[in-house]
Amino acid sequence: METVVSGIRSTGKLHLGNFYGAVKNFVQMQNEFNCYFFIADFHSLTTHPTPEDLHGNVKQVLIEYLAAGIDPEKATIYVQSDVPEIAELYLYLNMNAYLGELERSTSFKDKVRAHPDNVNAGLLTYPVLMAADILIHKATKVPVGKDQEQHLEMARTFGNRFNRLYNNEYFPEPFAFNFTEKLVKVPGLDGKGKMGKSEGEGNAVYLSDEPEIIRKKVMRAVSDSGPTEENQAKPESIQNLFDLMKIVSPLSTYEHFDNLYNTCEIRYGDFKKQLAEDMIIATAPMRERINEIAKDETYLRQVARFGAIKARESASKTIREVREIIGFKNF
Numbered sequence: 422m423e424t425v426v427s428g429i430r431s432t433g434k435l436h437l438g439n440f441y442g443a444v445k446n447f448v449q450m451q452n453e454f455n456c457y458f459f460i461a462d463f464h465s466l467t468t469h470p471t472p473e474d475l476h477g478n479v480k481q482v483l484i485e486y487l488a489a490g491i492d493p494e495k496a497t498i499y500v501q502s503d504v505p506e507i508a509e510l511y512l513y514l515n516m517n518a519y520l521g522e523l524e525r526s527t528s529f530k531d532k533v534r535a536h537p538d539n540v541n542a543g544l545l546t547y548p549v550l551m552a553a554d555i556l557i558h559k560a561t562k563v564p565v566g567k568d569q570e571q572h573l574e575m576a577r578t579f580g581n582r583f584n585r586l587y588n589n590e591y592f593p594e595p596f597a598f599n600f601t602e603k604l605v606k607v608p609g610l611d612g613k614g615k616m617g618k619s620e621g622e623g624n625a626v627y628l629s630d631e632p633e634i635i636r637k638k639v640m641r642a643v644s645d646s647g648p649t650e651e652n653q654a655k656p657e658s659i660q661n662l663f664d665l666m667k668i669v670s671p672l673s674t675y676e677h678f679d680n681l682y683n684t685c686e687i688r689y690g691d692f693k694k695q696l697a698e699d700m701i702i703a704t705a706p707m708r709e710r711i712n713e714i715a716k717d718e719t720y721l722r723q724v725a726r727f728g729a730i731k732a733r734e735s736a737s738k739t740i741r742e743v744r745e746i747i748g749f750k751n752f
């Protein structure tokens with residue numbers, strides 16, 4: 422059976438973009454593949470969270486993974502820092518990752534532009550750590566969004582380079598993968614671009630948002646003064662709201678409002694109210710489970726410990742073999 426590895430950085434609550442773009446597919450994949458889903462807390466250190474924030478964020482993502490339906494009996498769900506073998510593989514891979522190629526990575530260049538005061542070595546070698554995450558379980562399938570494709574290419578480069586250096590076919594090639602074949606891009610509420618937690622207040626709807634908050638965010642979403650001609654093309658802000666409706670509402674609701682738009686009879690107040698109610702319905706079961714699971718510290722501890730044991734079984738086997746290939750020997 423093929424192995425799947427995917428992680429989400431522990432930088433806080435999950436939004437609808439994370440859910441529909443990634444986590445929803447994880448839930449389907451766990452029935453068909455040997456899945457490892459982890460919370461990338463080593464990766465989150467590039468932005469220097471406080472110890473309280475670090476732990477709180479890891480816990481939140483763990484709770485929301487479980488609330489979304491990841492089953493610890495089917496998939497291995499673990500916290501990255503519970504598996505020190507990943508850090509060891511990262512060290513080995515760093516020895517044949519070259520400065521030039523790391524500097525050319527798009528995400529590195531974006532980060533340098535956005536935060537010129539915090540260009541640390543961890544940021545530079547982020548793709549090496551990500552390669553270690555994947556290669557530690559010898560995974561071939563990596564469910565991620567389009568923005569991560571270059572990182573996957575680098576993971577293949579580092580794995581292949583290791584294989585060549587030691588004249589060994591040890592690591593298989595991992596590829597970006599989307600379970601449903603088409604990549605989903607969930608738009609945000611601010612009239613442009615995707616939903617994301619770094620896009621500013623009000624852009625993202627979180628799985629844990631209370632109904633009143635969801636209503637407020639949607640009612641405040643950017644729109645315009647309405648169509649003036651029949652079958653007029655939709656501007657981005659309106660298209661985004663329709664795209665969101667297509668994701669969370671029944672098709673008949675989407676078609677109803679699409680018709681009203683095309684005949685210039687749409688009232689954005691009603692449209693947004695419906696969108697908000699359907700988002701509330703789509704997230705309600707998760708919100709309830711989030712609140713329930715969050716209270717159960719014993720369960721969370723059990724899940725994290727069980728996941729760490731399973732992940733370390735696979736990771737320590739790889740590290741044992743990698744050490745042997747590299748030539749470390751016991752005296």
Ligand code: ADP
Nearest residue numbers: 438439442443565566605606607615616617618
């Ligand atoms: P963010 O962009 O909010 O910081 P992350 O970078 O932690 O989120 O992304 C975690 C996962 O969620 C990745 O696989 C990413 O592709 C997916 N993802 C994030 N935002 C969206 C979105 N708006 N639409 C689809 N997928 C998304």
Ligand code: TRP
Nearest residue numbers: 426427428429430461551554563
């Ligand atoms: N870089 C990914 C992101 O920002 C998160 C991630 C870290 C990851 N390690 C991974 C994803 C390994 C898949 C596999 O979304």
